[in-house]
Amino acid sequence: MNQLICKNFEEFKTHVGKPLPTGEWITVTQEMINAFAETTQDFQWVHVDVERAKKESPFKKTIAHGFLSISLLSKMLMDLVVVESAVMGVNYGLNKVRFPHPVPVDSRLRLHSSLQHIEPYAENGIKITWDCAVEIEGIEKPACVAEFISLLFEG
Structure with missing residues (x-):
């Protein structure tokens, strides 16, 4: 796996404006x-009713919730970037x-991202703005x- 590994915040800040490695595929x-539907209580048939989606959906299969794809950003970024001095990260x-x-169900996704901006936050933290685009394998858009935006804290 391609990762950006930085010893501390100072080294991490040198990557602002630069693209990060491309993420690994997630199916x-x-x-x-279904688990996301259970958690969010969003059971719209286009997400969870496989048979109805085959018949009635323009995609001919179920599709993931939009918010599922955005909720994967934390994991995708954590897989790509390691700041060794960090002790905690928080979504902002x-x-x-x-x-x-x-x-569509069974699609593979991966992250393309860059560090847009980093600024100090509290006594021992930074606020990071990431530019993120989640690619769907074989689909242009x-x-x-x-x-x-996330927060990262050093110990």
């Missing part, structure tokens, strides 16, 4: 979609979120594009 299964928010293309 979105029906089990993941999102800007400019869009879902340009639905994610991304599943999700967003500015993802």
Whole structure:
């Protein structure tokens, strides 16, 4: 796996404006979609009713919730970036979120991202703005594009 590994925040900050390694593929299964539906209580048939989706959906199969694709950003970024001095990370928010293309069940997704901005936060933290695009294998439009904001703290 390609990873950006930095010893500390100072080294990490030198990567602002640069693309990160491309993420590994993650397959979105029906089990993941069903678990997300259970957690969010969003049981719209286009997500969970396989037989109805085959007959009535323009995609001819179920599709993942848009918010499922965005919820994978934390994992995808953690897989790509390691700051060895960090002891904790926290999601802070999102800007400019869009879902340009639905994610059909059994699609493979991977992250393309870069560090847009890093600023100090509290005594021992930084606030990071990431540019993120979630690619769907074989589909031109991304599943999700967003500015993802997180906090990282050193011990």
